[in-house]
Amino acid sequence: MADLTMRIWRGDQDGGELVDYEIESQEGEVVLDVIHRLQATQIPDLACRWNCKAGKCGSCSAEINGMPRLMCMTRMDQLPDGPITVTPMRAFPIIRDLVTDVSFNFEMAKRVPAFNPPPMPEGGYRMQQIDVERGQEFRKCIECFMCQNVCHVIRDHEENKANYAGPRFFIRYAELEMHPLDTNDRRELVREKMGLGLCNITKCCTEVCPEHIKITDNAIIPLKERAVDAHYDPVAWLGRKITRRTKRSAAEAAADRP
Amino acid sequence: MAVDDATITEVQLGGRRGGPDVATLRTDKWWKLPVTTVAVLSAFIVYATWAAFFGTSNFFYAAHNLLSPFYSPCLGNICKTQGVTTSPFLGWWQLSPALIILVFPLGFRMTCYYYRKAYYRSFWRSPVACAVQDAHSTYSGETRAPLILQNIHRYFFYFGLVFNVLLTIDAVQAFIWPGGGVHMSIGTLVLCLNASLLWLYSLSCHACRHLCGGQVRNFSKHPIRHKLWKFVTPLNAKHMQFAWMSLVVVAMTDVYVRLVASGTITDFKIF
Numbered sequence: 001m002a003d004l005t006m007r008i009w010r011g012d013q014d015g016g017e018l019v020d021y022e023i024e025s026q027e028g029e030v031v032l033d034v035i036h037r038l039q040a041t042q043i044p045d046l047a048c049r050w051n052c053k054a055g056k057c058g059s060c061s062a063e064i065n066g067m068p069r070l071m072c073m074t075r076m077d078q079l080p081d082g083p084i085t086v087t088p089m090r091a092f093p094i095i096r097d098l099v100t101d102v103s104f105n106f107e108m109a110k111r112v113p114a115f116n117p118p119p120m121p122e123g124g125y126r127m128q129q130i131d132v133e134r135g136q137e138f139r140k141c142i143e144c145f146m147c148q149n150v151c152h153v154i155r156d157h158e159e160n161k162a163n164y165a166g167p168r169f170f171i172r173y174a175e176l177e178m179h180p181l182d183t184n185d186r187r188e189l190v191r192e193k194m195g196l197g198l199c200n201i202t203k204c205c206t207e208v209c210p211e212h213i214k215i216t217d218n219a220i221i222p223l224k225e226r227a228v229d230a231h232y233d234p235v236a237w238l239g240r241k242i243t244r245r246t247k248r249s250a251a252e253a254a255a256d257r258p
Numbered sequence: 259m260a261v262d263d264a265t266i267t268e269v270q271l272g273g274r275r276g277g278p279d280v281a282t283l284r285t286d287k288w289w290k291l292p293v294t295t296v297a298v299l300s301a302f303i304v305y306a307t308w309a310a311f312f313g314t315s316n317f318f319y320a321a322h323n324l325l326s327p328f329y330s331p332c333l334g335n336i337c338k339t340q341g342v343t344t345s346p347f348l349g350w351w352q353l354s355p356a357l358i359i360l361v362f363p364l365g366f367r368m369t370c371y372y373y374r375k376a377y378y379r380s381f382w383r384s385p386v387a388c389a390v391q392d393a394h395s396t397y398s399g400e401t402r403a404p405l406i407l408q409n410i411h412r413y414f415f416y417f418g419l420v421f422n423v424l425l426t427i428d429a430v431q432a433f434i435w436p437g438g439g440v441h442m443s444i445g446t447l448v449l450c451l452n453a454s455l456l457w458l459y460s461l462s463c464h465a466c467r468h469l470c471g472g473q474v475r476n477f478s479k480h481p482i483r484h485k486l487w488k489f490v491t492p493l494n495a496k497h498m499q500f501a502w503m504s505l506v507v508v509a510m511t512d513v514y515v516r517l518v519a520s521g522t523i524t525d526f527k528i529f
Binding site: 009015016066067068080082085087088089090091092093100101127131134150152153156160180197198201202203207208217221224227228229232233 | 282411
């Protein structure tokens with residue numbers, strides 16, 4: 001007997017609506033399992049993106065009862081009683097049903113100036129373990145784009161999309177800025193053109209991250225502090241003027257090299 | 259690719275979005291946290307305003323050397339009336355010294371990364387909770403005045419350290435009573451707790467973490483800064499807790515000193 005109501009968004013660029021589907025609950029299921037059972041039994045044309053079913057590919061991002069979550073990692077028995085609402089990610093244009101066009105993120109990825117190491121020394125590059133460990137947290141990102149989706153800077157203000165990298169790419173910028181072999185200085189780029197100042201650190205990106213990356217504390221705030229070093233701090237500015245240093249000179253980068 | 263050569267491509271990705279046009283589809287009690295934040299911060303603001311403007315008596319209990327943190331360092335003429343050794347500075351100031359002092363802790367907390375999150379969510383509703391629609395139709399974040407001034411947080415951190423030193427001195431002086439000898443009372447412990455929590459709040463600050471070692475690219479080249487960074491990083495993870503605890507305890511310390519100084523309660527002597 002059907003004891004579960006799934007309220008699913010059906011629609012595309014021409015519009016859509018929430019539609020209720022009744023289905024029998026089964027023990028141990030996650031939301032993605034129920035979506036698949038609905039596809040198999042009632043709505044074969046339901047569009048849904050998925051791949052690994054293990055919380056590692058980042059494909060099945062959606063909004064479950066209004067909160068961005070991975071469908072494959074959201075257990076049905078942990079959701080409250082009543083209809084379960086499943087809608088597509090709100091910040092991106094809809095393609096169909098639960099599938100959105102996340103190209104915005106790929107455009108922002110193209111903007112990141114790539115890792116730029118110095119010429120290879122004799123014997124190859126060497127890094128100490130403590131320097132390697134620092135960036136490991138950021139490499140856990142599975143690119144589910146739920147942090148981008150929940151960020152109100154673009155979720156509620158479409159006009160900011162053109163000039164806002166978003167939390168996923170702030171962790172990429174932070175990783176590169178903390179890399180001892182990288183010689184690029186991205187601080188002004190992030191402040192001026194990637195919208196670092198638009199972030200008001202309300203930490204929603206951290207709350208929804210399925211990999212539990214401390215996006216705000218370990219990436220965005222350190223980037224903001226680096227932007228203060230490079231641009232806002234009057235004492236640092238005076239120090240640079242006196243010593244005639246650029247914001248991060250080639251000599252400084254060379255001195256930092258392992 | 260060097261940064262200067264970076265090509266900034268135009269992002270043209272508009273289009274209809276999925277989901278119904280409602281402020282949120284969340285079904286949990288997401289409003290509880292912002293309501294609690296508004297209640298606690300508003301209560302503190304009302305109390306601190308009263309204490310600063312009107313609480314110009316009973317902020318010092320001379321018998322046990324207990325000085326309210328809102329009035330430390332005690333500047334201006336008013337301190338003489340309460341028996342505090344007046345600082346030679348600002349002797350001409352006739353109003354409450356708290357009006358001078360509180361600017362710095364207030365600035366430190368107003369620009370603090372944690373409190374920014376708290377009041378942007380609760381008071382400014384931008385957004386009030388995750389996946390709940392922003393209450394404003396336009397948004398410029400911290401890119402313009404006055405919010406661009408949040409970037410001077412580190413300077414308030416420096417001032418905050420000075421006040422921590424002063425409050426620590428107050429706590430130590432509270433062990434030495436005017437009658438002579440070293441004593442301890444509940445009030446002494448309250449002042450010690452207050453100073454300790456303020457130190458923990460300051461040392462767990464994100465600006466402190468950055469200045470200790472977060473700003474370097476290469477930890478292996480800066481072992482002392484790496485050790486400092488490793489020391490403050492676990493504290494930083496508890497910054498929110500220290501922010502709330504220190505806020506409540508600093509107000510409770512002021513209340514305690516006033517109650518003792520006015521004779522409402524007795525400051526129990528331990529030894």
